[in-house]
Amino acid sequence: MITCEEAARLISDSLDRKLPLRQRVALRMHLLMCKFCPTFRQQLILLRDAASRYREEAYTPP
Amino acid sequence: MKEEQGNLNPDTWLKDHGDYLFRYALMRLRDKTAAEETVQETFLAALKGKDQFKGQASVRTWLVGILKHKIMDYFRKSSREFSFSELASLEDPSQDLFDQNGRWKAEPVPLRDDPEDVLEKKEFWKAFEACISSLPKRLAQIFALREFEGLRGEEICNLLGISSTNHLGVLMFRARAGLARCLETNWFGKKE
Ligand SMILES: [Zn+2]
Numbered sequence: 001m002i003t004c005e006e007a008a009r010l011i012s013d014s015l016d017r018k019l020p021l022r023q024r025v026a027l028r029m030h031l032l033m034c035k036f037c038p039t040f041r042q043q044l045i046l047l048r049d050a051a052s053r054y055r056e057e058a059y060t061p062p
Numbered sequence: 063m064k065e066e067q068g069n070l071n072p073d074t075w076l077k078d079h080g081d082y083l084f085r086y087a088l089m090r091l092r093d094k095t096a097a098e099e100t101v102q103e104t105f106l107a108a109l110k111g112k113d114q115f116k117g118q119a120s121v122r123t124w125l126v127g128i129l130k131h132k133i134m135d136y137f138r139k140s141s142r143e144f145s146f147s148e149l150a151s152l153e154d155p156s157q158d159l160f161d162q163n164g165r166w167k168a169e170p171v172p173l174r175d176d177p178e179d180v181l182e183k184k185e186f187w188k189a190f191e192a193c194i195s196s197l198p199k200r201l202a203q204i205f206a207l208r209e210f211e212g213l214r215g216e217e218i219c220n221l222l223g224i225s226s227t228n229h230l231g232v233l234m235f236r237a238r239a240g241l242a243r244c245l246e247t248n249w250f251g252k253k254e
Contacts, residue, residue: 003160003163005159005164008159009231009235012234012235012238012239013231013234016208016227016231017227036166036170039170039172040170042172042173042177043173043245044238044242046173046177046180046181047238047241047242048209049177049181050180050187050190051205051210052209052212053181054190055212
């Protein structure tokens with residue numbers, strides 16, 4: 001079982017590249033077992049959504 | 063040659079687009095002087111190249127396109143400064159997240175709103191900009207290149223002279239974790 005620290009790193013990595021199978025499975029298992037890392041993942045996904053909205057040239061935040 | 067410069071009036075560029083371009087550059091460069099310089103270069107380049115403006119895009123979009131190039135030029139020129147040791151010794155906003163056993167020291171705080179709603183809120187964007195500004199400069203630049211400019215890992219490594227995508231992964235994690243923690247304090251965890 002990977003630690004939360006390792007899982008958090010993999011969550012970030014998964015936003016930049018496709019994880020190798022072994023890491024992907026380890027992360028998914030961790031996310032099923034852990035109460036906290038899914039929240040961290042949700043935060044990073046929100047960050048990404050926010051950033052992609054922010055980068056659209058015409059978009060000025062409300 | 064036909065005159066096709068209907069709404070291309072350099073006199074109003076600064077007034078109409080100056081602040082926007084400056085903010086755009088500042089969010090990516092995190093350096094006031096550099097942001098001012100790139101915006102200035104953008105206006106000069108636009109003035110020289112105004113015959114190339116075809117009017118198929120808005121003036122702002124056209125100016126932003128030029129500015130993007132100027133920002134990349136800036137990174138290319140200053141990439142020598144990104145030495146490995148400097149990157150390794152960067153301030154690390156993620157360093158206090160975990161204990162020695164790799165467990166969360168302070169558990170991440172769940173969002174209190176639907177993500178879609180969050181992005182509609184003015185206060186969220188205020189916090190977002192403030193948090194990006196509070197990141198260490200290099201991390202903010204790297205985050206911006208990845209998430210605002212949408213560059214791939216290899217491209218960022220080449221541009222900034224970072225030795226491996228693995229190393230970049232560490233820096234991306236620090237930037238994201240730092241931003242998430244900052245937003246928690248300034249936004250997610252706040253009671254209304
Ligand atoms: Zn965990």
